[in-house]
Amino acid sequence: MTRYAIDLVQGTLVAHWSTGLGDIAVTVARLPSSAREHDSLRLAARMTRLSRDCWRCYTHPASAALNRGSGIAGTRRLRERDSFGAVLSRIDGHGTCVDAAPRTRIEGSARQVGQSLRTLGTGPFADLVISDVLCELDAVEQAERGDFTGRARQAVTLSCEDVSPPQIASADALLREDPFGPVGLFTRVGCTAAAVAAAHWLYAATAVTSERTGLHPTQLVMDGADPARPAAADGALQVVAALHLGARTREFVMILIRNALQVADGNLFGAPFLLQRIPASEEAGDGTRAESEPAEGYRDQPQDVPLTLLDPARPASDLLESLVHGIQGCWEAYERHGGEREAGLGARFVDEVREKAAARQALLQ
Known part of the structure; x- marks a missing residue:
C-alpha cells in the first residue's frame, strides 16, 4: 500500500510505496500555510488507511473467499470492491448518500479523508489530494489486471489469498x-x-x-x-x-x-x-x-x-x-x-x- 507522510522541512504531503527493490516517494502537494501539524499528520494517517483498505481488495479478493465456500465473506468483499465508485463523493462531501453511515471500510476511510481536507481548507491543495487518491484507485485496478508498472509496482510486494x-x-x-x-x-x-x-x-x-x-x-x-x-x-x-x-x-x-x-x-x-x-x-x-531435576515451575x-x-x-x-x-x-x-x-x-x-x-x-x- 501507499504510505503518506508530512515533510515538515518542505511543508509538503508526501506519498511513498515499495517496488520490491526500494521505495519510491513523490510529493503530493504543498500544505496550506495555515495548516497545523496535527491536522496535517491526521490527513496523512487517514490517507494511508484508505490506501490500505483499497489494496486489501487486491490481496483479499472476493473470489478467494467464495472459492472456500465463505459466502458471507465473499459478499462483504464484493461490497468493499464496489465502493471504489463512492470514494470521490465521500471525500468531496457531495452526493445523495454522503450523509448516510458508511457501508464499508473504504467509504468510512474516504469520509475521514474528506473531513481532514475540510479542516485544512479546500482549493488547489484538496484538488491535488483527491487526484492522488484517484491515482491510488487506478493503481489497484491496474494490479488486478496483472499490470505492475507505474504506481501499481507496489503490488509485487503484497501477499495475496489467491494468484492467477x-x-x-x-x-x-x-x-x-x-x-x-x-x-x-x-x-x-x-x-x-x-x-x-x-x-x-x-x-x-x-x-x-x-x-x-x-x-x-x-x-x-x-x-x-x-x-x-x-x-x-x-x-x-x-x-x-x-x-x-x-x-x-x-x-x-x-x-x-x-x-x-x-x-x-x-x-x-x-x-x-x-x-x-x-x-x-x-x-x-x-x-x-537438563538431565537433572527441572527448575521450579518449569513443567508448568x-x-x-x-x-x-x-x-x-x-x-x-x-x-x-x-x-x-x-x-x-x-x-x-x-x-x-x-x-x-x-x-x-x-x-x-x-x-x-x-x-x-x-x-x-x-x-x-
Missing part, C-alpha cells in the same frame, strides 16, 4: 532463465506467484542435488538454511517435504500463505496444521530440559506453538526469500560434493535443475 496462473507462469519463466532468483522475480511479478514458482524450482534443485550427494531433499534444505531466519527455513522445509510426497505446488504454497494472512487478521485458518505442530512443540520443549510453563511458519505481515515475500536462499544452498552443496571444482559445473547444475523442473511442470499450477 498467468502470474505463476511469468515467475516460472524468470526462474527458467535464471534459477538462482533474478531481480525481476522480486520486482516484475507478484511475490505470491513468485513464491509458488520458487517452490517448484527449489524442489527441482533439491532433487538434483540429492542425486549428486545422496542427501535427502529435506536434509539439504535444513543444511542450507539461513540461521538468522529459522522460522522461514521451516516454511521452505515444509514445502519441499510436501512436494517430495507429490503435493501440487500452487495448492500447498497457497495453504501456507493463506494461513499466515488469516493469522495477521487475528484468525486461525489452518487448525489441522496447528494441531500437528503441538506435539512437535512439546517434544522440542522436552528436549531443552507453556511451550510456544507458532501459528504460522511465515511472517504474517509479509508471508509471501518471507517464503520467497527463503526458497531462493534454499536454491543457492543446493548449488553450494552440489558444488562442494566431489572435492575439486569441475569445469562447467555451474552450467551443468542449471541444466539439470531445468530438466527436473520441466519434468514436474504439470504439478506447478
